[in-house]
Amino acid sequence: MKTVITEEDVRYVANLAKLHVPDGQINALTKQMADIVALADKLSDVDTSGIEPTNHVIPVNNVFREDEVRPSYPRDEMLANAPMSSAGCYFVPYTFDE
Amino acid sequence: MELYTLTASEMHELLKTKKASSVEITNSVIGRIDDVDATIGSFLSSTFDSALDTAKTVDEKIARNEKIAPLAGIPMAVKDNMCTKGVKTTCASRMLENYIPMYDADVVAKLKKADVPILGKVNMDEFAMGSSTETSYFKKTRNPHNIERIPGGSSGGSAAAVCADEAVYALGSDTGGSIRQPSSHCGVVGLKPTYGVVSRFGLVAFASSLDQIGPITKNVADCAKVMDLIAGHDEKDSTSFNIDYPNYSANLIPDAKGLKIGVPREYMGKGISEDVSAVIKNVIKQYEDMGAIVEETSLPLTDYYLAAYYIIACAEASSNLARYDGIKYGYRTKDFSDLTDLYKKTRSEGFGDEVKRRIILGTYVLSSGYYDAYYKKAQQVRTIIRNGFSDELDKYDLLLTPVTPDVAFKFGEKSSDPITMYLEDICTVSINIAGVPAISVPCGVNRENLPIGVQLIGKHFGEPTLLRAAYAFEQSGFFTPQKPQIKSVKGSK
Structure with a gap:
């Protein structure tokens, strides 16, 4: 398998990842992504028919606990790390069109 | 002999016998940082005042003849991707340049509970992505053995700090080699524990199924002591294992007799430098001389x-x-x-x-x-790799490989091509894929006197055997790491 990576592909995926790629960098980044995807393409040589995927190396099961009320972090301390806050809330631009 | 040159085990003896106080020790290490960090560049932030407060607490306990924990009063450094309450945790990224956590990572809470003076937060590749600490947004960290060269990464600040005696030990994190590779390049001991042995609560996530926190220390006995402190179940990390954890220090015996060691031939072939290959072959011979049974073997899909x-x-x-x-x-x-x-x-x-x-x-x-x-x-493919390790580790107590294909490289040498940089991790990434533990132990130098490490790989939860094998090798006297000569530029800051 040899996947061709175009500038379009890189722009499309960068947009999905909410990243902006400046015009001056798209060429170099596309070449680098092509090299890395070529490395990833090597895996198609491996016969994996009938092999279960591993999500976790050691069997991990859901861990449950009682759903009891515990103290939360102080609001003021949490908001202290926010780039902008107002009246005890995070301050964000309009999310929906009016 | 300056206090800052000592190991944690030696310092603990001095504290117990009241030959030195924790404040003296901590001040000695702080003085060392003042002397050399302008050259080495390990620290991103320092917390000397709170470290000295902790040191005073320990000295008061000693004065009252209270028993102190093995690492109490011994100053160390934390990689800047582990949350420290009230102290910036930047991940060496502009993104978190001003982030001040309101809670401690589980490992940090354990350090504080054990009265460990924390000197500050140390440099790393941005979000732990890199093998040279060059991707840090803030600064370069230099290899204390040769300041024209990288310290390795991503835990480059942790390894350089321990190597330069700017910290008695440090915590690092390892997703694909980020503890072992810088430890190898700086000539110190670094352990990536079994996945799930050390809580990841408060470790800024990179790749959650691969990340693991571990110690970087001056010797193997210190490594076991740090493991005694940081290993254990934590309900805040659902991948943390709820088992009985051994006392790692108690299991340290300088004896490799009868250990079965496999050497996967794929790791000794192409791409491995002549000097690294020669040193590793001598290490293998040394293990045989110590009574271990060493065999060549093979791992799939390398x-x-x-x-x-x-x-x-x-x-x-x-x-x-x-x-x-x-x-x-x-x-x-x-x-x-x-x-x-x-x-x-x-x-x-x-x-x-x-x-x-x-x-x-x-x-x-x-x-x-x-x-x-x-x-x-x-x-x-991860399943096949993991099964390959399981099969080999059923046959052998541990596997032995190089940590890196070559010694520390020069700044800029690999940063222009991502793939060249990724190849730096060729011997280490599979261990994280399989979730097994591995340790890097200093074992020699190349012709330019740059450190080389050997990697020992164990079974899941096989840290006691790994540490024993590493300890036996270290105690055999086959190789004694030399301290780097660092020119002091005190006052130039």
């Missing part, structure tokens, strides 16, 4: 390690790093037109190039139409 690793690690990273959106914490761009523009500009300005590359690759392999071909495929 040519596919890097591909599987980068797919899995980047996929997980793209998901984990989606949280940096400029809303709740971290960097926010100044000018934006709407919410999407805010996200895009924030992330593009806040992340460095390597982080962005990995997010884009991770998003690509998880995107519709490519998921099965890349991500699922990599998870299947």
Whole structure:
């Protein structure tokens, strides 16, 4: 398998990842992504028919606990790390069109 | 002999016998940082006042003849991706330049509970993505053995600090070699524990199924002591194992007799430098002389390690790093037109190039139409790799390989081509894929006097055997690491 990576592909995926790629960098980044995807393409040589995927190396099961009320972090301390806050809330631009 | 040159075990003896106080020891190490860190560049932030407060507490306990913990009063450094309450935790990224956590990582809480003076936070590759600490947004860290060279990465600040006696030990994190590779390049001991042995609560996530915190120390006995402190179940990390943890220090015996060691031939072949290969062959002979049974063996799919690793690690990273959106914490761009523009500009300005590359690759392999071909495929290959390690580790007590293909390289030598940099991790990534523990132990130098490490790989939860084998080797006197000569530039800051 040899996947061709175009500038379009890189722009499309960068947009999905909410990243902006400046015009001056798209060429170099596309070449680098092509090299890395070529490395990833090597895996198609491996016969994996009938092999279960591993999500976790050691069997991990859901861990449950009682759903009891515990103290939360102080609001003021949490908001202290926010780039902008107002009246005890995070301050964000309009999310929906009016 | 300056106090700062001593190991944690030696310092503990001095404290117990009242030959030195923790304040004296801590001041000695702080003085060392003042002397050499302008040259080495390990620290991103320092917390000397609180370290000295902790030291005073320990001295008061000693004065009252109270028993102190093995690492109490012995100053250390923490990689800057572990949360420290009230102290900046930047991940060496512009994105978190001003982030001040309101809680401690589980490992940090354990250090504090054991009265360990924390000297500060140390440099790393941005979000732990890199093998040279060159991707740090803030500064370069230099290899104390040769300041023209990188210290390794991503835990480069941790390894350089321990090597330069700027910390008695340090915590690092390892996703694909980030503890072992810098330890090897700096000539110190570094252990990546079994996945699930050390809580990841409060460790800023890179690739959650691969990340693990571990010790970087001056010798193997100190490594066991740090493991005694940080290993254990934590209910705040659902992948943390609830088992009876051994006392790692108590199991240290300088005896390798009868240990069965496998040497996978794929790790000794092409790409490994002549000097590294020669030193590792002598290490193998040394183990045989110590009574170990060493055999050549083989591991499957070694040519596919890097591909599987980068797919899995980047996929997980793209998901984990989606949280940096400029809303709740971290960097926010100044000018934006709407919410999407805010996200895009924030992330593009806040992340460095390597982080962005990995997010884009991770998003690509998880995107519709490519998921099965890349991500699922990599998870299947992961099964084969993991089973390969299990089979070999059923036959052998441990496996022995180089840590890196060659010694520490020069600044800029590999940063222009991502793939060249990724090859630096060829001997280490598979261990994280399999989730087994591995330790890097100093074992020699190359013709330019640069450190070389040997990697010992154990079974799941096999740290006691790993530490025993490493301890036996260290105690055999086969190799004694030399302290680097660092020119003091005190007062130049």
